[in-house]
Amino acid sequence: MTPPWSTANGGLGMAAISYVAVDYLRHVSPAWHEWLQPTLWAVLALAAVVRVPFYKHWSSEFRSALPFIASMLFMLSAFLCEALSVRSVTAVLGLEWHR
Known part of the structure; x- marks a missing residue:
């Protein structure tokens, strides 16, 4: 089993963990969630666009x-x-x- 931060699976594990963690912040700290969620979406969108030529x-x-x-x-x-x-x-x- 590879660790979630491994690049063998393209970083999907780390992306999933960060998405769940930011989503959990909605209950713990709504102010942090309000700031981090759009930032995470932008980072994930940028990562997807960067990977397009290598598909x-x-x-x-x-x-x-x-x-x-x-x-x-x-x-x-x-x-x-x-x-x-x-x-x-x-x-x-x-x-x-x-x-």
């Missing part, structure tokens, strides 16, 4: 982007179809949901 799986990410967007559009169109069906059935049967 090894961009080709598979881009390959799966189009099917993902297509499935999202399919789900939204199914939701629209369901909403229209419920609305038309409600109108045909004369139902009132909110009296």
Whole structure:
């Protein structure tokens, strides 16, 4: 088992520990939490942006982007179809949901 400060996992353990510690400060010291939480978010966002060029799986990410967007559009169109069906059935049967 590697320690949480090890760089073998990209520092995720240390990031998780710091996030939980700052979140716990909400109960212990709200003033510190109010200052540290946006700072931690900025540091984590900066760390994520810095790691982007070293990500090894961009080709598979881009390959799966189009099917993902297509499935999202399919789900939204199914939701629209369901909403229209419920609305038309409600109108045909004369139902009132909110009296």
